[in-house]
Amino acid sequence: MFTTRPTLQGTFGMVSSTHWLASQSAMAVLEDGGNAFDAAVAAGFVLHVVEPHLNGPAGDVPVILAPAGGRVRVLCGQGPAPAGATIAHYRSLGLDLVPGTGPLAAVIPGAFDAWMVLLRDHGTRTPAEVLKYAIGYAEHGHPAVERITGTIEAVRELFETEWTASAAVWLPGGAAPAPGSLLRNPDLAATWRRLLAEAEAAGPDREAQIEAARRTWREGFIGEAIAAHAARPAMDSSGERHAGVLTGDDLAGWSAGYEEPVTYDWRGWTVCKAGPWSQGPVLLQQLALLDGGLPGALSGVISPEGLGSPEYLHALIEASKLAMADREAWYGDAAEVPLAALLSPEYNAARRALIGDRADPALRPGSPDGRTPVLATHAGRTTPAGDPGYDAMGIGSTAAGAPPGTGEPTVAPTGEMRGDTCHVDVVDRWGNMVSATPSGGWVHSSPVVPGLGFPLGTRLQMTWLEPGLPSSLTPGRRPRTTLTPSLALRDGEPVLAFGTPGGDQQDQWQTHFFLDVALRGRPVRGGPDLQGAIDAPGWHQDSFPSSFFPRATRPGSVTVESRAGERVIEELRRRGHRVTVAAPWTEGRLCAVARDPETGVLSAAANPRGMQGYAVGR
Template sequence: MKIAQIPKINPDTFTTRPEIEGTFGVVASTHWIATAVGMAILEKGGNAFDAGVATAFTLQVVEPHLNGPGGDVPILVHDVRRGKTEVICGQGPAPARATIAHYRAQGLDIVPGTGLLAACVPGTFDAWMLLLRDYGTLSLADVLSPAIAYAQNGHPLLERANATIATVADLFRTYWPTSAAVYLPGGNVPTTGSLFANPALAGTYTRILQEAEKAGGDRIAQIERARRVWSQGFVAEAVDRFFRTQSVMDVSGSPHRGVLTGEDMARWQAHVEAPLTYDYHGYTVCKAGPWSQGPVMLQQLALLKGFDLTGLDPVGPDFIHLQIECAKLAYADREKFYGDPAFVDVPMQTLLSDAYNDERRRLVGENASLELRPGSVEGFGAVLALRREEGQRSAVGALGSGEPTVGRLGEVRGDTVHFDIVDHAGNMVAATPSGGWLQSSPVIPELGFGMGTRAQMFWLEDNHPASLAPGKRPRTTLSPTIALRGGKPYLAWGSPGGDQQDQWIAQYFLRHVHAGMNLQEAMDAPAWHSEHFPISFWPRTARPGVLVIESRVPDATIKELRKRGHEVEIGPAWSEGRLTAAARVDPFRRAAANPRGMQGYAAGR
């Protein structure tokens, strides 16, 4: 396979920090404490997968506004022993009683973005146990102990966590007292930098560990016991009891009782599946299937393959225009075709084919498109109804909604979390845990955490690939990535940010491949995103033609983009995305983390 030659970078390229380089191993995550925990596990003799599990549990504690134990996760792994890249699906499905008829009977035409009705089976815990059992080497105690310690003893509260709690403080005080008991100690919003603890969560994980260790000294037996304690023991019992007995105020403005049960949790386990892949300029890019939005990036590459991006200014109007217009087409196809392939046929082979994308590429013109233009594949897809944003935001506010994301101006939001790890042996993991945010669903008091709200991504309409159905996976936005170069595992990367993830992920890759930027330079470069297509979260609105762009992009570029018809909104200089990345370039291991948000760090040696 011929590998594209990477051009030399501009010597004036600005970076905030160096690209991390070593030979032992690297960890990059969206929080410095989680990065340190991951490195400590590598130093202890664990592999990338052990470090990933410990990093993930720590992120639940130190970034509770961005992910939690009740959430979900897709994990991409490359295990050198197996010699292949795989996807671990930690996306739990809709409960057995989650039918369109049930939600319609509640007077709803869209699944609320908060509360109990949007809860799916929580998938993170079982996914991490699968990763630890089949790919890791350390014990459950090794990987859980750091998270337990930070939950019990406290960690410095992030500014964004403080801001998030402040935003929903009245909701907690008035409607969600169990959340107020955890996140409003003494009735007050905890201050930024104060030592914040969650003893109930520490107690939950301590009890799981104690129950697991009753299985004896065998690590596999302990992990299997922990899985049962979660899905069939006291955790599932507490979830079941809370959902049966509580009617909870949600973003619809009315209280609702949830449909998730302990039986739903007992029936489900995480599983491994093959990734979707696309070859681009000597790289093979691997993503999760169409139950995620991951194929959107692959479709962008299939469209962009017909343009010569090498040599274009990565902050110039041509580069931005081409990437955004191709993203619009790919996201339109997401809306029409994507869904859980266990329930619906998704024509991915066609959507990634040269013939299909050669035809779609003809729609990319000199001017910005202002319509949602999905493709046509006979016998597949759905008719799309667009909900424009006008008049919708007034319904949001103190009740909160959707997945928090950094991509919207003028709103106090977080996003989700991400990490990438490469160890000395070359094992590689990329994961984007999310859901179960402190603002998504009330805390279950016995457990110290609430459930996720991923079911808001379902449509309450028949005959749509993403329609709600019992046992069906919602089409998540979570989208970690691994790329091979010349057939060998090379790069793991990703970003928080809901619908924006596969825009920032694609931009990052294009800057690295076509502009020759290293991992940190490609991350620090000015970025942007489109809000042209329907968001995946309540209230499912779209802003046709809107392009949000960092103020660091040159004025001449912004002027030209507006001339081409883009509705350009200028965001703060460092506001787009929170990428991290890790690479294997034998004998070196390299990593980078985004300065945006002032909390992501990479480490290695």
């Protein structure tokens, strides 16, 4: 099978991430004797510097980790809503949706603390040893990728007129950095150097330094600056200036923590995801729907022979619609989620019977355990073609009257990636494996905290301003994030870590990737053909409310890469899908690493789309 790059193989260590500098920094940690967790932390901080349009240290990061010989765990770096984030408060401001930008959308930052907890509990290096790569790029500069330039240019007016602290960092000399020019962030470098000085003052003990760094973030000069900044009114996507509700007490009272993964067994594989405070179980529900015999002419298409056929794509698209509809009705952190029922054979047999030969554009959540699904009023509406919100995706959108900088840019209707999130996977020679999806705190999400060099995140936009829903805005509860790393086992052994940026599309692209790996089996070279699965023509559907402001729905819409072929595209249209044909290499930004427990052979691959993600290893 022709691939854009080889699937890398070796026995020492493998890294795949969404930026080559992060991948190589992680590999440098492995070469220096660090383990997969040390390497992932170093990569995470580098991603904050080299992909600032996609993530930042005040953003979020869920992590799935599998220590060699230990059990798989989820480390939750998704901060909850602040104590003052009540529906009544937001409604009193005349809002019916949480803004997509600005301090009012800020949750308690989760990424920094999660990286430090991972380093403390599973790493071997000090904070200075993992932060040195990020500090170097922030201080001395890194070549700006084209999409950084595009993002900053799209929000230039907002920076110059409203978010002047952001202009000071991202418009050096009054101009956005040219692609390939060195982009520096001296404020961020100074922040990390001061944090390290305070951490090292705690003494030579590695864990003491990590705990001191965490205190500095939450209660020291960083926490104080964040709390003061959040209280200042700033222009947001509502078109008004609002102050946030995040306080120093919120920062001091939260820390990242561990959870058990949600799992599903599929044809000899066990797939592990974060809980339903994320959209992770959506992937598991799709596997459950595709586990039994599909009805009618679709019977048998989930097979090696069916891969890539029109019938195969139609089945995946329709299963995705059902799973995403359940996400909309049942997932969240503000109410009990009937997860066992949602993944049960009985429930999915009934849901599977709804998959017909024709496309169904309706939002059809099910009734697990006989419960009646309830949708947010806004989610129950469809967004018709021609409405300003229908095609509201991408940087600089002015849909629904929103100013530039709205929401999390994910995928344009044509499939073009505008930026959104990052990902990193690492496996080392000892068998440690980790998958992490950092996001939030984008340059266009909120004003830069003066003197710190980074903005706050805006994950609260994923909550509803209606009470009684699993994803209602609720103090102390996490917004239902789209961030969703994956880890899979065979016979109880971790063998595959993977993930992708892409907002609501993440568990659509990951399902497509995983099925390609699982159905093709083990090629002659020994190990899964990761690169072939990543390179396979991609797609996504939008028949559900977007997680991002202004929460648009595009009923029946499916975006398919042109490489899927005219026969596939025309057959999908014949079945009733509203197909947008995207450019050849636009759907997905997957990363993956793998390990064969029998031979110790490690593998890695990365997405060629956007020419930014790279795998390294030996």
